[in-house]
Amino acid sequence: MAYPTTMNSTLSRRERNKLEKRQRLLAASLLLFREKGYAETKVADITKAAGVAKGTFFNYFPTKEEVLLALGEQMLGKLHQVEAKELFGQGLVQDKVKALFHSLASGLDEDRELLREMVYRGLRLPDLISKERTRLDFRAMLALLLQQGQRQGEVRKDIDVDFVADALFTLYFQQIVSWCSSDFSFSLQDRLDEVVDLIFDSVAVR
Amino acid sequence: MAYPTTMNSTLSRRERNKLEKRQRLLAASLLLFREKGYAETKVADITKAAGVAKGTFFNYFPTKEEVLLALGEQMLGKLHQVEAKELFGQGLVQDKVKALFHSLASGLDEDRELLREMVYRGLRLPDLISKERTRLDFRAMLALLLQQGQRQGEVRKDIDVDFVADALFTLYFQQIVSWCSSDFSFSLQDRLDEVVDLIFDSVAVR
Known part of the structure; x- marks a missing residue:
């Protein structure tokens, strides 16, 4: 399915960066939730693993639970x-x-x-x-x-x-x-x- | 359906009182939610209308949202x-x-x-x-x-x-x-x- 590529081509570089960062946060969360469990994973663990500044997390997800929802x-x-x-x-x-x-x-x-x-x-x-x-x-x-x-x-x-x-x-x-x-x-x-x-x-x- | 009666007859007076109070809180909540809306209704409004002490509410429902769930x-x-x-x-x-x-x-x-x-x-x-x-x-x-x-x-x-x-x-x-x-x-x-x-x-x- 070529949907993401098609979509990306119509986005500005800033928008693409945002999407990529969100995806990186999701991927890092999934690995950590699997490894340590959801309850044991802290937002700081996620941002560290994703290589983004800690405060940035909340630009993408209001809570840790929202990450779980998006992954689900x-x-x-x-x-x-x-x-x-x-x-x-x-x-x-x-x-x-x-x-x-x-x-x-x-x-x-x-x-x-x-x-x-x-x-x-x-x-x-x-x-x-x-x-x-x-x-x-x-x-x-x-x-x-x-x-x-x-x-x-x-x-x-x-x-x-x-x-x-x-x-x-x-x-x-x-x-x-x-x-x-x-x-x-x-x-x-x-x-x-x-x-x-x-x-x-x-x-x-x- | 005779279920509630049957059930009540096997309950102690204390348990029956608890069930009745819970039911009174639910009935009062429904009337108030309909009349004033869910957001505008305060827990104090509910306990007043149900004729129970304010602190009692939380023995039955941890939050106002739980009342809405039970009513639903x-x-x-x-x-x-x-x-x-x-x-x-x-x-x-x-x-x-x-x-x-x-x-x-x-x-x-x-x-x-x-x-x-x-x-x-x-x-x-x-x-x-x-x-x-x-x-x-x-x-x-x-x-x-x-x-x-x-x-x-x-x-x-x-x-x-x-x-x-x-x-x-x-x-x-x-x-x-x-x-x-x-x-x-x-x-x-x-x-x-x-x-x-x-x-x-x-x-x-x-």
Whole structure:
């Protein structure tokens, strides 16, 4: 996805510097949260690791919790090992949505404790649902896949793809929350397969 | 539902007094939030209206926001004008779930501004999903209705009713959040009908 590059080219050098610094703070925070835990990490640790002045932090994030929230949003929508090419090639869209969820889930599996911290402290459905946030890419990809399904006669033409994409995203988020609340007592991938089947049994052409 | 009475009879007088005081604080808060708005209402206003000593408030709620959260949970699961009798009488379960959602939505319609405040300040999906909370009644009712549907041959026998009840509850919550975020720009009842149809198109016997 060429989005960041395209976007950067229209930004001034100052704006680009700002984006880069924000990204550096996020990357440093993620490493430290994983290594020392969220509670043990101080803002000073983050700025030191990111190589920025301590006061600078608050130009980017009002609190440490906001960093966690931003990381959570990135993490929930981050695609691992799935190429856009694969997603838009041949095959059933139902299987592709499963592959997309598997890919997201396998990324989350590596960061269980951090994910739990995020879910309980920071991540809120209202923020995730609001259109301005980063999960747009993921939701948009779900809508594109559903449209592809409509074109290839797999998905009913009379469904509202945005409505169904939102439902899929919401149920994905619900399962992550349940997974954390249950102390990771079930297989997230299996449960996400059930979510995809529930929705596709409804929207499939019969 | 005889649940509160049954529960009270097993409680000591002291415990009953505590429950009553908590309920009085909640009722007084709701009236004041509606009348003056959440931000304008002070803890002292609430204790005065409820007729309890000011310091007592914090034995029940750590913050004013916690009162809003507790009210939100009651509100999202509160049944209006729908009798349990009706829900478990004759008829399609799909229509009954719609009636249940309509009833909940009409109650929320009267408290739009307060609802928005709740969604943005207090209500979080993790809290609503955790099993100990009050929404259990609503979720349990959805599961009972789905089981009724299975008995009368309307709903597939191979579905997990708890999984589907959770999905329905989550999508209900999502639509309330979207409704608030969009400044109440769509008909909540129509949208909830679409949610019920999406899920029932999946779980219906064909």
